[in-house]
Amino acid sequence: MTSDHGYPAVRMYIAGEWCHGGTGRTAPIVNPATEKVIGEVPLATIADLDRALDAATEGFRTWRDTPIARRSAILHAAADLITERAPEIGRIMAQEQGKPLKEGTTEALRTADTLRWHIEDARRAYGRIIPSAPGTLLTVRREPVGPVAAFVPWNFPVGGPNRKLSSALSAGCSIVIKASEETPGTAAALVACYADAGLSAGVLNLVFGEPAEVSAHLIPSPKIRLVAFTGSVPVGKLLAAKAGEVMKPTLMELGGHAPVIVCADADPVKAVRMAAQAKFFNAGQVCTSPSRFFVHESIVEEFTAEFVKVAQAVTVGDGLDADTTMGPLANERRLQTMERLVADAVSRGAKVLTGGERLERDGYFFAPTVLTDVPADADVMHEEPFGPLAPIVPFTDLDETLATANALPYGLAAYGFTESAATAEKLSNGLEAGILSVNHCGGSVSEAPSGGVKESGYGREGGPEALDAYLITKRVSHLLAG
Template sequence: MTTDHGYPAVRMYIAGEWCQGGTGTAAPIVNPATEEVIGEVPLATAADLDRALTAAEEGFRVWRETPVARRTAILHAAAGLIAERAAEIGRVMTLEQGKPLAESTGEARRTAGTLRWHADDARRAYGRIIPSAPGTVLSVRREPIGPVAAFVPWNFPVGGPNRKISSALSAGCSIVIKGSEETPATAAALVQCYADAGLPAGVLNLVFGEPAEVSAHLIASPVTRLVAFTGSVPVGKLLAAEAGKVMKPSLMELGGHAPVIVCTDADPVQAARKAAQAKFANAGQVCTSPSRFLVHESLVEDFTAEFVKAAEAVVVGDGRAEGTTMGPLANERRLKAMERLTADAVARGGKVLTGGERLDRAGYFFAPTVLTDIPADAELLHEEPFGPLAPIVPFADLDEALAVANGLPFGLAAYGFTRSAATAERLCGELEAGILSINHCGGSVHEAPSGGVKESGYGREGGPEALDAYLVTKRVSHLLAP
């Protein structure tokens, strides 16, 4: 069933069934490119959440006892369905989140690859036998931690939920995931792929609702054994504190404010092109988006000119329109944040070289923006913009640039451009970030870990490390009977 906008009706998924929710209460879903209401998302009651928890508890008992070969086969089947349905998943994603169709479809295809990686990695969750005394077997075993409570934002509507779901299910856990109320149909389309692949009822449960109420209920429940969250630093701190009250482990993938250091021996034109491409992907609504551009003073003029050229070449529009390379921001809140950060920078003496304002049309569109002459105390240099704002700041020496780059309490991603292997190694060693790219601004990949340091969180997603949080390490000492 779809609406007149071609948008599917949204339901929750609990105990293997699609449902509306106990009270029928719902919230509107808005297309950010048109500001039109295109559907409704059901909001869970406490009773709905309890049903999901009970289902996850029962689903865990079934799933952990399912042979790993069978689990892997089901997950590979789900990955195949995600890839097969990538175009339709992308269409729905663009309707509710706004990113261009090419980005949406590409995200769905990458999601299938991530699931395949984690499914195969489940076969390699090895334990070990430790040499010990005669008559004793000393071993280390890795077992699924149990039902997971997971919470995801709206910026990657299929990739974000899948990183939690694929890791949990590959490890042998069940999961209750609260999808974003702004992008619910994409999450539902993802869950449908798992259901159609033959996943047993209760192993995967999808709910929506008032965020504070849902998180409090799921985290406090004795059923859940792990809290997995992706989102802002302030919300992450609140959820980690709630988990800490009941001594529940948590996985926190939080925000950042990624510096880009363009060293004196770099090619400023190539650096600007690569950095701008990454900056305006998903309208800058990426936690690893480059967001502070620290450029050596000898290169700053050429770098800035090329960056402005790249920004002005971005085609802003409805993600469904042919030729669009940057869609709208996800909501009115992001627009107001862009306006506030830009106004503050200008009030403190900063200059807008291009963009700097909301576009005069329906939808949450903000022009790709490049700013210079920004003082060190500007909010833009301290607060993650999560939008298409690019502040360019010159530096005189690398010590100064590293001090600025590391001067914030965040440490998710960082980037550097240099032709020197020695300088590259220095950047790798001294930049305080969990994700680092040299001579490009690459995003997350499923075969390698991603995660932050300092206030950007803890734990890792991707790579062999992705399953660590979802597994319990158990030491077993077995004295053999005489």
């Protein structure tokens, strides 16, 4: 069922059924490119959450004992449906989140590949037999942790939820996932792929609601055995504290403020083409987005000129328009943050070489922005911008710049550009980050782990490590009769 806007009617999915909230509470869904309401998202009541918890408990008993070959077949079928429906999922995403249709469709296709990867990894989540005393069988088993409560943001409306779903379900866990109320249509379309693939009722439950209310109810529940969260550092700390009160394990993928170090021997034009593409991807609303550019003084002028050229060539518009290369920001809050960060930097002596303001049109559009002469005490150098701002700072000494890059409490992603193998190794060893790319700005990949250090979180998603949080390690010592 779709609305007059071609946007699907959104429902929650609890115990194998699509449903409204118990009291009919809803919140508006706004298209960020037009500022028009395109639908309503149902908000869960406590009774709805209790139904989801009960369903996940029963679903876990069923799913845990489902043979891995059967689990694999169902999840591969879900991956095939995601692939088949990727264009439609991308269209929904463009309407509610704003990213260009091509980006959204590609995100869905990558999501399907991630699911396939985790399925195959789960087939090889072996235990082991340990040589022990005669008459004793000593084994280590890997078993699913149990029902999971997951919380995901709006910036990757299909990729974000599926990183939790694919790992949890592949490992044999059930899950209650609270997706963003700003991008619920995409999450529902994703869940429909799992449901239509034959997933048993209760194994996967999708809810929306007031974030504080939902987390306060789900996290302490004894029915939940793991809390998985992607989002901001302040919210992550709050949720981790709630989980800590009941000694519940957590998986935290939090924000960052990724430094980019462009060394004297790097090609400035090539570096810009890599870095700027990553900077303006998803309008900079990516936790690994490059956000502090430290460029050697010998090449900073050429680097800056090229960055301005690339920024001005970006086509900002509605994600549904074929020519758009950067969509709107997600909401009015993001626009206000961009304006505040730019105003603060300018008040401290920074120069705006291009952009620096919202576009005069309907929608939450902000121009790709390049800042120079940015002082170290400017807010944009300390606060994750989560938008299309590129502050460029010259440097002379690499050791001092490494210290500056590492001075913030974040450590999610970092980037370096150099033609020297020795310098590349120095960057790899010196930058404090869980994800490091040299001579490119690589995103997440299914086959390798992603995650942060310091206040950017703990645990990993992607690669064989993705299943670790969702599996417990059990030692079994069996004294044989005889």
